[in-house]
Amino acid sequence: MKEINKIYEHYFDIIDSYFGSIKNYLEDDKYSHIDLGMNIANYPLVSDLILDAIDDLGTEIMQFWPENSKTVLSLVKEQDSLKCVYSGDITPVILEDFVKKSLLYIDTVIIPDPILNLTILQSQIALDKKYYLSKLVRHVFNVWKLKDLALADIEKNALVILPINFNIVNEDDKNKLLLDAYKRFINYANDVFGQKFDNESDSLIFLGKYNDAKKLYSGIKQFNLLPNIFKKFDTFEEFLMHWIDEKRHFQLETKTVGWDFGEYLLSQFIRVQEHKFFCEKVSGEPIYDYDLPYFFFSYEMGGLDMDASIAIALQKEKFKWIANVPLPALKILREENKLEYMRSILRKGITDLKAKRDEDLLRTSEQLEKNLKEAFEEQEEEIASLEREVAVITKKEIPIQTAGSMVGFIPVIGNYISIPFAFRSILDLLNQRKEITQKIEDKKTDFINLLIKSYKEE
């Protein structure tokens, strides 16, 4: 077994030792980890027992990573593969779907360890206990569902869990990241609101003066610098109210609408710096499942390159049908070394330059859709053409099969033709039919066909 897999076996053993007693309640459907989180948190008395019993999980995970992170990080970095580092919520809503979409194009999905991140979050803010338990169970089982894939014995690990959190960065790097984030935040806030502040406190104080969403919105000078959902007042206000509501949930103090908006922007620029830092650590690309964090990363980088753009564009709603692909098929795709072929299909017509210009991934996702449709049509046409060939051969075989006679079957290719030669021709035809039938079988069971099936299932 590979060293990295041994480490992950240990990781999943830890999960099992803490949550094994409730795993029997995890159902088969996609949202079961979310339901389980809510049900366990609302389980009278037992939820309190679980909270007490797992109280030292944080300590255990804090011991696990220092012992293993160096090895895992260097093994992942050395792995010659296309890697993407996830940044979004603790884990994607449905990790399985996220992974399926991503692994169609990239070799390795890297996700932050949800246990570590929730432990750190819990230690920093007075997170409501039941809310914490619900989140913990939800995210732990989101990962647990992909245990087989994470431990699969394949050349390049498909799913990797790493300790990715701003708080574990060493002090020097952390200060540097914070300074960069403050700088970007001040510039952005200055540009958007037409100000000339030179420190983050002044920017926040300025924004803090807006105590009404309408006034804040009317203070915006450059709408073209905003993410799409901020460009209309309705969606801007809706986002703000949700953000403020979330803060209350985390028992964080809310001030004015403007201040909270400023804090949101600042948090996004810190997150971007953190994500950039960890992407560099493993030589990976960024990957998101939400438009907003993607917007800020893209803003920071002046657009993303082709690989990152394709990986992120695949997360768009229009590709939700990819989630119908069975998980083991992704292992087969790798075992048969067809990932490169898949990439070549998806990359058609997309270049680094085009991807960089495409700020909201619209064109990239449209091109991906076009590429996939073309590949599907090509595949279906190939199968149809092979089936036509078989039909022709079968037609030729009919005299033998039905009449059992050689008459009329001997091809007239010369004046002298022997019976053994005719037999050879029949045998050739039969072999040819067998080969083509096999090709059809292969085509029908290959990855593209699985995709076609998933696409049509939608």
Added chain:
Amino acid sequence: MEFNYFNDAMKIYLDYISRQFKKNPGYMPHPLIRALTNAMQGIEAAKDGENVSGISFEGTENNIYEPYMVIVQKKKDGIEIKEILNVKVEKQIPIDVMIMIFRLQIHLDKINGGTVSPQQSVDALNEVIPGNKFYALGDKWKEARDKFAKLLNEGKIHLPPNDPKIEEFKQIDNNTPWENYPNRLRALIGGSTLKYFDKKAKIAITTPKNVRVEKYKVFDIAIEFLLGKISKHFKP
């Protein structure tokens, strides 16, 4: 999703114990679990349908605390736990109390050693028994003593006629440290004045602040409060 309270609570707690064993092979689980383990050991030799019991307790032979008896029955397709009994209060342990006992053990495990301070015992009890029912008198014992004396003078302490505790209290010098008060008197003073210190609390822990309390005695307080003779006075 249909939960099984007993199974889930038991499995969660057994998982917790097995993690503690990994960290410390000398870890001693709660007597309820030890009694269950003892019963399980005897089950192998039993025939189908036969009951087997296991017993365990804390303290010493002369001073028994937390005595538990678990009765299990061997069945064709497994083992059924028939009864979990606290022998001291002579009552079966309901699931909610069992969960509170497990939680209390976990909270007390976090404190190193075999003893806790009175305040730590109150914190643990209040953590697992809803409603902040316990109060540690601690440094407020002088206030409590004076308040008690006042109530006594005002005729607001109602005890059976000729109760020796009244006379005993009157005999105690004002400079006597709390540690030298008889237990029963401390309990009387604490109980009579509790409402002036904490309106929600029902039980005053009057153990002097610097005295260490054996952890197993904390379980006794909990069981007495939840299932013992006094429990009927504190039903929610």
